[in-house]
Amino acid sequence: MSSSTSSSGTGCPVLDPSGSALHEEAAALRAAGPAVLVELPGKVLAWSVTRHSVIQALTTDPRVSRDFRRHWPGAADAPEGWALAAVAFQDSFFNMYGEEHRKARGRIAPAFSPRRVELMRPQVQATADRLVAALGEVPPGAEVDLRQALSLPLTMTVICDLFGVPEEMREALGHAIDAVLDSTLGPAEALAAQGELHARISAFIAYKRSRPGPDLTTDLLLGDGNDGNDRNDGSGGSGGSGAPGPEPIPEPVLIGTMFAMIGAGYETAVNLITSAVQELLDHPEQLAAVRAGTVDWADVVEETLRLDGPVMHLPLRYALADLDLGEGVVIPQGDPIVIGFAAAGRDPQVHPSCPAEFDPARADKSHLAFGFGPHFCPGAHLARLEARIALATLFDRLPELAPARPGERPERIASIMVNGPARLDVVPRPAGAVPPPR
Template identity: 45%
Template sequence: MTSGSHVLDPTGSDIHAEAALLRARGSVTPVELPGGVTAWSVGRVDLIRQLLADPRVSKDPSQHWRAWKNGDIPEDWPLNIWVGVNDMFNAYGPDHRRLRSLVSKAFTARRVAALRPRVDRMVADLVDGLAAGPNVVDLRAEFAYPLPIEVICLLFGIPDDARAGLRKSVDGIVDTTTTPEQFLENQHRVYEILNGLIAAKRAEPGDDLTSGLIAAREEDGATLTEDELVNTLLLLIAAGFETTVNLLDHAITALLTHPDQRRLVVSGERTWHDVIDETLRWQAPVANLPLRYAVEDITVDGVDIRQGDAIIVNYAAAGRDPAHHGATADEFDLTRADKSHLAFGHGVHYCLGAPLARVEAEVALRALFGRFPDLALAVPADELRPVQSFITNGHLSLPVALTPERL
């Protein structure tokens, strides 16, 4: 890898400005992650699609990441939980097909459709709760967070007393400012919670995905190892609510800061599906996703990526790629003819939970803006602060006034 790598801002203070800077450096450019770990950043739509569909690109560090195989990545590296666990997310080839086949049964169209009435009720309860509370409220904490968490807890049979700890652990996983000591502490906490969940479900199985995965593990141990079981749960739970939280957060923010676009939805000229897709394009819930690895030497847009090199996909840059979306790529525009995006990934690792996230977002946004038609930000938009991460893309808080005239 060439010298002169750009050091990714661990605080994620302005991911789109950083994406533009990386774009100016080249379509494939070296970056430095925490701990001095280097990777190639790719942010152009056509090149990402090419790489994510290429069998010469892997997600298994134990097989294909040179630095990992050489022992250069310490156990307390803060991004280890993203790349160093045995699960579907980091599997390659037959292992990935085996794990995805097992997990995909949990996210069938039939199961997602069956969840719709429960999501409707959850959203109605949340909106009623907002109406009964104070006029100024943090919608990220009181609306965008609770819905996906409730859905995931319903799916996996997670008890009430584990939810706060799980939420804190997932926040720690996506925080790219954590120290090695904080990483190890958080890793211990999250595995303690998940192992406790597995033990409880072994003792008393229920009609939930945790029990289903345990049954698959115990009926045929070759199908799912114990390590894969706990890490698959971690993947599905963390990915299942953090990304949806950010989708809701940014969709609400976009409509509150673009009154002309909001009017298009209210009038029925544009749909909530338009809002969801344009939000996913304009503000990808995952900004940069680590990591992938070159199985052999490959050349991407004239840049030689050597066997064993790491690759990080810049979804934030892809969503605003002017080569694909034109000169208005930075604008939030529901009338845009092409709102295509890669926010759910591409190829064999395409997000299994995408249909569920869409259902949650549509129900939530329709109910929120229907109940509070005058909803407005309670602070200037430039005072909204991002979460401390170059991986996840959302706000620390989203203060709004449900009825502005009561301010």
């Protein structure tokens, strides 16, 4: 193992909870075998899978489940205050298996179909216009954290509008979601963060029960369901067609679903946008290629997803039978599995030429950043749209945008689950720039 992955008393490599060297760790694990038993935060052991082909195989194998209640015998032994519990024990379609998963996902996924996402384009563009205009107003030479000024408010606005989260609840809800993704938290801190998230989502659900509207949360609460018909307004709700729908989702599952959809709906895109801006600022020749029309924004987005996918070690899946992966590696029945989705894009078996380099012009940009198989991220279309619009608007309106400290790599998010810069300091306009026209 590399120095970034230490060894525990069990002899297993230990994943660094800080997430400071996720790709270096993943490279060492990938070289060690098709799966490697590792120690997660909280001293929970799981099989780490980082190879592109093995991830594809396991995420489509019916002998692999995400249902911790039915298929993880060791779930009861997870430590109290486990930092990964909010995701691993999330009570939603995210952690369901088979037909139960298919039906639960079917209530949400149609709202994120390509057609419905395209109907959201004007809203995404208007939000990007507003945020980039504000960046253009900062004094010449002043520094701004692009994550907080553009990536986060853009994606949070879009997903919260879709689910009907009122303005006054958004900031606290976002902070609560960010907190439970911090894998460095100790037991007391993790329990507090999980309790805060539960309270914030419960308060939002109570708000929507008393104030229903044309949004996805109202559809789920009222049991209108999703009959597969598109709304004309692009809001993603069922539109109150009058047709009978499924029963309302039970409260614990509804809380888990809100966490899954709102959290994944902005956290993934936040990291994607921020990472893409960082790569373009670090590689001005690639930005010049975009401006020259050699590559387009879709190329930039896909290459960023390949190089630095926004989700790394996603807990957990479970073996329903002994899984023989070859090379002498067998995952025993009942053992947990953690998939390193962001690692797949740098697999030299798929990308033998410079897999760790940012090159939007490369012909093959294969990645598994949004997952694979039945649990493929339903919000992938929306994340791609948000990223393309954010990048095009930012670099078109602020052509002199520059890194605040050229050559300095920003600190990473403190998580083994999500992957991206914790902040990205930029200078929207150089010192002495002429104020933008009003």
